[in-house]
Amino acid sequence: MSIPHKPFVLLLLLSLLLLMHLFFSSTPSSPRTTAVATSTAAIRMRPGFRSYDDYIKRQLNKTLDPRLRRLWATRDWDRKVRVFARFFADLAAEGLVSNFSAALCVGARMGQEVAALRSIGVVGAVGMDLAPAPPLVVAGDFHAQPFPDDSFDFEFSNVFDHALYPERFAAEVERTLRPGGVAVLHVAVHRRGDKYSANDLLGGVDGLLGLFKRSDLVRVRKVDGFGLDTEVVLRKKKKNSHK
Ligand SMILES: *[C@@H]1O[C@H](CO)[C@@H](O)[C@H](O)[C@H]1NC(C)=O
Ligand SMILES: *[C@@H]1O[C@H](CO)[C@@H](O)[C@H](O)[C@H]1NC(C)=O
Numbered sequence: 001m002s003i004p005h006k007p008f009v010l011l012l013l014l015s016l017l018l019l020m021h022l023f024f025s026s027t028p029s030s031p032r033t034t035a036v037a038t039s040t041a042a043i044r045m046r047p048g049f050r051s052y053d054d055y056i057k058r059q060l061n062k063t064l065d066p067r068l069r070r071l072w073a074t075r076d077w078d079r080k081v082r083v084f085a086r087f088f089a090d091l092a093a094e095g096l097v098s099n100f101s102a103a104l105c106v107g108a109r110m111g112q113e114v115a116a117l118r119s120i121g122v123v124g125a126v127g128m129d130l131a132p133a134p135p136l137v138v139a140g141d142f143h144a145q146p147f148p149d150d151s152f153d154f155e156f157s158n159v160f161d162h163a164l165y166p167e168r169f170a171a172e173v174e175r176t177l178r179p180g181g182v183a184v185l186h187v188a189v190h191r192r193g194d195k196y197s198a199n200d201l202l203g204g205v206d207g208l209l210g211l212f213k214r215s216d217l218v219r220v221r222k223v224d225g226f227g228l229d230t231e232v233v234l235r236k237k238k239k240n241s242h243k
Contacts, residue, residue, distance in 0.1 A: 042207030043166055044200050055164045055198065056130065056141075062196050063109060063131045072110040080226070084116030087186075087225065088156075096182045096218070096233060097122060097154045104128060104152045106145075106173065107159030111136030122154075143168045150178040158186035158228055160208065161197040170211035177236040183215065186228040194227070205232055 049055040062068065072080075091097045099121040105113045108127025114136040117125035127137035128145065140146040142157070143165050155173050163169035173183050187208065189201050201207055205220055209232070218233040225231070 042202045042204060042210075044202055045164075046198055046200065049164060049198060052164065059162060059196060060130055063129065069110065072112070077110070077112060077115075080112035081116045081119065083225065084113045085119050087223065087231070088113075088117055088120050088122070091182075091184060091233075092120060092122075096184070099123070101125075101153040102151065103154040103156070104147070104176070105137075106142050106155055106157035106169075107162060108137045109133065113156055113158070117156075142172060145172045145176050147176045149175050150181075151176045153178060153181050154184070155181070156184045156186075158225060160185050160187050161199055161201075164198045166199055166208070167211050170208075170213075174212060174214045174236055179236055179238045181236045182218070183212070183234045183236070185232045185234075186223060186225045187230050187232060188228050189230045191227065191229060205230060208232065209234075 049058070088097060097103060097117070101122050101124065103117050103122050103125040105111070105117070105125065105127040107129055108114055109129050110133045111127040114125045114127040127133070128140035128142070129137050130139065130141060132139040138146070142159070142163065155177055157173070160166065160169060177183060185208070187201055187205065189204060209217060212234050215234040215236045218235050220233075221231050222229060223231040
């Protein structure tokens, strides 16, 4: 091909690409919601949070509600601790958490899951939430955990749906887990979270798995956990592992 035609061919190619882009982006795939990224399109962000501050205010509004806090600390407490303890005992039986694990519960509110871990022997368990709840739960935002890299052997969370930035939630869990450490998430796949949810998983856990780039999937199973129906277990890759 002679040189003078080159710009023309390029132009033609570009127009074609543009047309393809227009065609595919106009297919009816939830055009008014923001997907986190193409590879995580199965996570839909809920509209309505005007800013990060607005989001934090909304989360704190529930977390600090005195009526709810009283309920969580009393009538709710034993039942939740019992149910969490059963989940964790299963994980312990599978060798995924042990007495010697440094364990973190992300978004633990009053800390029932922390109490449950301690009750089965994981004495080093601690919780983290926007509002602290001493002595079990320290203050921290899961978008920027207040812990150094490689701090924990085990992390549990049932508030992934509350993440305004799901990719940051995942990256922070992976950063603070030691290589080989285990992350366990309870999520809602077959039903929607509550009005404080910031994101929804659409049709499965693929969107979530795509965010855990430094981990291998251990398993996914059905559970019945306070409105959350699916347990995802991940293991952070060992350093220099090319799996
Ligand atoms: C939460 O929001 C309601 C109104 O929607 C307000 O009356 C209440 O004071 C807020 N609670 C907290 C703890 O901010
Ligand atoms: C902790 O140790 C006790 C006593 O050996 C054992 O019964 C229990 O199952 C252990 N807990 C975990 C989480 O491994």
